[in-house]
Amino acid sequence: MTKSLLILPGDGIGPEVTAEAIKVVNWLREHRGFDVEISQDLLGGASIDATGVPLTDAALDKAKAADAVLMGAVGGPKWVGQPYDKRPEAGLLRLRKDLDLFANLRPAICFPALADSSSLKREFVEGLDLLFVRELTGGVYFGTPRGIENLPNGERRGINTQVYTTSEIHRVARVAFDLAAKRRNKVTSAEKHNVMESGLLWKEEVQKLHDADYASVELEHMLADNCAMQLVKNPKQFDVILTDNLFGDILSDQAAMLTGSLGMLPSASLGAKDAATGKQASLYEPIHGSAPDIAGKGVANPCATILSLAMCLRFSFGRGEDADKLEAAVAQTLADGIRTADIWLDGCTRVGTSEMGDAILERLAA
Structure with a gap:
């Protein structure tokens, strides 16, 4: 066909x-x-x-x-x-x-031929093979309310809303776990549960899904800012990185430069x-x-x-x-x-x- x-x-x-x-x-x-x-x-x-x-x-x-x-x-x-x-x-x-x-x-x-084109030394990136699984239709890019409004005191205020539901988190996490099982069997979930309620929900729901259906896959939770640092410090520690829409956008671009x-x-x-x-x-x-x-x-x-x-x-x-x-x-x-x-x-x-x-x-x- x-x-x-x-x-x-x-x-x-x-x-x-x-x-x-x-x-x-x-x-x-x-x-x-x-x-x-x-x-x-x-x-x-x-x-x-x-x-x-x-x-x-x-x-x-x-x-x-x-x-x-x-x-x-x-x-x-x-x-x-x-x-x-x-x-x-x-x-x-x-x-x-x-x-x-x-x-x-x-x-x-x-790619082996591009190890010297990376912004990091060859030993940090040679053989690098990691995969980001980024949630793409939720989070702060689509959440409401959003917009720019005029305040009574003459100032302006910009509003964007970071929001996720259990089902949105579970369906993208399943993709990450399924892919990791075919690779090196490790998922790192990156969020900001220490300062964001949506990040805490993300962490809790990813853990629940893992415990119920993917216990054989290694799971670690990492704060997104630490993940950014670790991508520069030791990028080859990662296999599959699971993130929300905003952090996935930023972290995957950072990782891109490691490749040359x-x-x-x-x-x-x-x-x-x-x-x-x-x-x-x-x-x-x-x-x-x-x-x-x-x-x-x-x-x-x-x-x-x-x-x-x-x-x-x-x-x-x-x-x-x-x-x-x-x-x-x-x-x-x-x-x-x-x-x-x-x-x-x-x-x-x-x-x-x-x-x-x-x-x-x-x-x-x-």
Whole structure:
């Protein structure tokens, strides 16, 4: 049965990096029997410019109907100053919320060839392989009340609400425990139970679920600020890090720099599987952002997007072997010293976005 993949290139370098992923998909269609139809639509600033909104209802319907969605990036200085519900990022938040993509998977893997590109010494990051499981549709980004209000004394007050329920915590924690059981069998749950009631609830409910259903998986609780310190001090102590929406956003970006570059980090956002059909809403994206300062220059690193495609092959299309081959092709390209500017070192060959994609494709075909 033919599968469907929706591409949302977005803004900035998004169209450039997704173009390289499309080249890989077309190669898989031709040489590996990957029966998939590709369609595209607008998201973020590109959608605002064309339609007045960051995500149209029609594009959202396409995303709901697709077997998987692969996006580039959203945002840029052109749209700064817009109301929050009209900014490019609002389109992405709506996509996550309406598809109920509650579990965000962000691996932080340091490829051997990039150990010297990390901000830490080689011995701290060589062999690093950790996975963030971030709750994505709750917490302070979606809680109410929220907004900015004028006070009688002439001051202004900004309000955001951090809120979680038992079911929201349990469903994302299950994802973390299930994945840890297939890895090194350890989950670190990061929150701020010492100063936040929502953090205390998070800790208590994660512990309850663990004791009831996952006692064979090692669980430790760690304050989020200590987790940030430990990521720099001893990152290889972690296997799976389970966090809420806000802390997951911050900590996973910190971990990204341990790997050498934000341009290397993929992500997957998953919903619940439909009980009747088995279909699972999914969105795959690099975590590097739109990088407007280099957009259109052909120098962006497409690896994170191509690795996001590998996650898509594994989780949404059941093509684990192809995912393994694609990840190996990225690793071999790096080992051969072919680099974009963000990960370039003396002695390596500096290439642009398209050349990097071609190099990976060449090794995939070898």
